[in-house]
Amino acid sequence: MKRTISTTDAPEAVGAYSQATTNGSLVFTAGQIPMTPDGDLLDDEPIATQAEQALSNVEAVLASEGLEMSDVLKVTVYLDDIDDFEAMNDTYAGFFDDAPPARSAVEVANLPKGVGVEIEAIATSD
DSSP, X not given: OOEEEOOTTSOOOOSSOOSEEEOSSEEEEOOBOSBOTTOOBOTTSOXXXXXXXXXXXXXXXXXXXXXXXXXXXXXXXXXXXXXXXXXHHHHHHTTOOSSOOEEEEEEOSOOGGGOSEEEEEEEEOO
């Protein structure tokens, strides 16, 4: 049975979507952008800072379900400039242990609110 997930420790969903959903076994997060839980947009910050905030948001959504980043099975990273990959990757590596999840990283033409990165994850609660 599908259940929506919401936490005040990550930016509020503003639209027809949830911060995450679960079926009890898998948790699917919405794409997280570099916005603080208070709504401060970090779109003018370096990509490493943007990636850190986006990943912190993913982490907060998962934590609201009692999960950790080590429970993540798959991550998709959207970059508005693939040349930012290395800086994003350096920050990304600090969020995962010796067994990082599968990951895709793709360049896209535009991201919400003009940010440089958006990150979504799929985690398991089993």
